[in-house]
Amino acid sequence: MIFIVVLVAQVLGIVSAVDAVMTTRTSQGAIAWAVCLVTFPYIAVPAYSALQAVEACATLLEDDPVFNAGCGSVLNEDGKVEMDAAIMDGRDLSAGAVAAVDNIANPIQLARLVMTESEHVLLIAEGAMRFADHCGVGRAPENYFYTADRIEQLNEARLKHKIMLDHDGTEEDSEDQKYGTIGAIARDPAGNLAAATSTGGIVNKRMGRVGDSPIPGAGVYADNETCAVSSTGYGEDFIRTVIAKTISDFIYMKDMNAAQATQAGVQYMARKVCGRGGFIVIDRDGNCSAAYTTKKMIHGWIENGGETNVRF
Numbered sequence: 001m002i003f004i005v006v007l008v009a010q011v012l013g014i015v016s017a018v019d020a021v022m023t024t025r026t027s028q029g030a031i032a033w034a035v036c037l038v039t040f041p042y043i044a045v046p047a048y049s050a051l052q053a054v055e056a057c058a059t060l061l062e063d064d065p066v067f068n069a070g071c072g073s074v075l076n077e078d079g080k081v082e083m084d085a086a087i088m089d090g091r092d093l094s095a096g097a098v099a100a101v102d103n104i105a106n107p108i109q110l111a112r113l114v115m116t117e118s119e120h121v122l123l124i125a126e127g128a129m130r131f132a133d134h135c136g137v138g139r140a141p142e143n144y145f146y147t148a149d150r151i152e153q154l155n156e157a158r159l160k161h162k163i164m165l166d167h168d169g170t171e172e173d174s175e176d177q178k179y180g181t182i183g184a185i186a187r188d189p190a191g192n193l194a195a196a197t198s199t200g201g202i203v204n205k206r207m208g209r210v211g212d213s214p215i216p217g218a219g220v221y222a223d224n225e226t227c228a229v230s231s232t233g234y235g236e237d238f239i240r241t242v243i244a245k246t247i248s249d250f251i252y253m254k255d256m257n258a259a260q261a262t263q264a265g266v267q268y269m270a271r272k273v274c275g276r277g278g279f280i281v282i283d284r285d286g287n288c289s290a291a292y293t294t295k296k297m298i299h300g301w302i303e304n305g306g307e308t309n310v311r312f
């Protein structure tokens, strides 16, 4: 999976160049560049808020078929796309989320509308689609989703009679490797934190299954007093451990920083449920951290306006 930690937002002009890089869907090098280019515009000039930054990053990644979100979403047991997404604002804990939606190009934008234009936090399936119509969000055609890779991946999972993470079963450096769920967290110069997570979920999942991504406290969390978190992996493990909120609580109650809370979180998840996956964290002071129990988790960050970092 890919995760982005951004600090400050600005210069959307560069973002259109990012799109071109990201759709090359070839090597890890291209992904590294994408991470750098996506994060770069968001540092230095305080023109955009953390919330705008995470929404913009998530939107870009949803628009790229290499990731398991938006147009590149994995398929469920019926061969259908059902996407989950959430966004959270650390200023006042406001949150918006959608689950089991289809034909929506950018579920993260719909989640943001749930947050700002409805009195609810989470809308699902048909109800979420009705809300999309109400807000004038257009439907993407079926052929916008369903890439050949995704159909092949589902067939493979069906043959093995299993559900799997998008990036399961691919060789470390394979050109066919999958990049998974996407997430972005940010802190802006005013000290506001925000988080966004978007996914197609797990390959061959049951119809109607909802993962952690749209659940505040599990797949996403942001509180200006503590940190912002975005998670990826087997959603059931994150829901059961309420992992994003648990990490925030480590900071709130034990006065940990991002690195300490991330380590404590990954150990807790491994010990309690043998959880598979990871998360990215940015704390109230702008320290960035990531940890995972899977073989890898692609992520990049810029800490306090410094260098761009990318890890695979």
Ligand code: ASP
Binding pocket: 001, 068, 165, 166, 180, 181, 199, 200, 201, 202, 210, 211, 212, 213, 219, 231, 232, 233, 234, 235, 236
């Ligand atoms: N967490 C997502 C889910 O369970 C999947 C993933 O992150 O790859 O739906």
